[in-house]
Amino acid sequence: MFGRVPxxxxxxxxxxxxxxxxxxxxxxxxxxxxxxxxxxxxx
Numbered sequence: 365m366f367g368r369v370p371x372x373x374x375x376x377x378x379x380x381x382x383x384x385x386x387x388x389x390x391x392x393x394x395x396x397x398x399x400x401x402x403x404x405x406x407x
Contacts, residue, residue: 370404 366375377395378385386393 372403373400
């Protein structure tokens with residue numbers, strides 16, 4: 365899936381299981397995703 369994402373991209377990995385990652389890091393993940401989308405769509 366990461367390979368299909370266009371540049372610019374940055375792989376960020378978190379320790380733990382999917383549920384644990386989402387429970388502990390969801391605000392950061394959403395913020396990073398929104399920032400990436402804004403940069404990508406403004407090109």
